[in-house]
Amino acid sequence: MSKSELRLIPIPVADEIQPGDSIADKLLGAMRGHRLRFHIGDILVVKHKIVSKSEGCLVDLATIKPSAESIAWAKQYSLDARVIELAMRESRAVIRRKNGVLITETQHGFLCANNGVDVSNIDGGKHALLLPENPDRSAANLGRTLKKQTGLNIPVIVTDSFGRPWREGLTEFAIGISGMKPLRDDRGRHDPHGYKLQASVEAVADELACAAGLVCGKLNRAPACIVRGFRYDAGTGTIRDLLRPRETDLFR
Secondary structure (H helix, E strand, O other): OOOOOOEEEEEOOOOOOOOOOOHHHHHHHHHHHOOOOOOOOOEEEEEHHHHHHHOOOEEEHHHOOOOHHHHHHHHHHOOOHHHHHHHHHHOOEEEEEEOOEEEEEOOOOOEEEHHHOEOOOOOOOOEEEOOOOOHHHHHHHHHHHHHHHHOOOOOEEEEEEEEEOOEEEEEEEEEEEEOOOOOEEOOOOEOOOOOEOOOOEEOHHHHHHHHHHHHHOOOOOOOEEEEEOOOOOOOOOOHHHHOOOHHHOOOO
16 A cells, blocks of 8 residues: 555444444444454544434434424425424524425534434434434544554544535535544645645545545445545544634625
């Protein structure tokens, strides 16, 4: 493996994650079964679904009584009124609601559809899955457990799939991070032509999330990925470092 080569190694997990399960145990067990192991310098990217499931962030949709407003909106666009109601309840603010699309701001500060409430890959629509309450804490807990079991400091990125303004299709975003800085600031450095960079702050956590998404996919039963060969900046970054402050947000 050359110094400039980046490897993405999916970790298939056959078992369903249940509330209370140790993600570290599940992943390390799956890795042993596939003859994988962590190396010094590896980064672990984990889809939020297994984190949310292990933390019990499940809601029985039968317990959700939608409002008349949610029922009318859902009926107009052939949606599940219970999911709409749950997304509204969990949100900090509703940003847009048009043409059957509900864009909210989560309690974490993320802008996404339906507040991140998801019903796919769970149990056929009986339950909805919420985002982890504190994804940074989830990442830190997983990193600490891996350190105890492997002896290695492994940065952890927790991801989810979001849509984007002006672009079609979903892509992965980092929603929780531990053990590395989510941004790489190249301002003040010079490009090969001698130009001093003015605005080059790279969202490396999101880029790594997207890269991992290519090998994990939606249907591959690989909820985690080892990123090998990326030179990250170790540190105590938080996902809030990636959230644009309102005073510099030109689109809200």
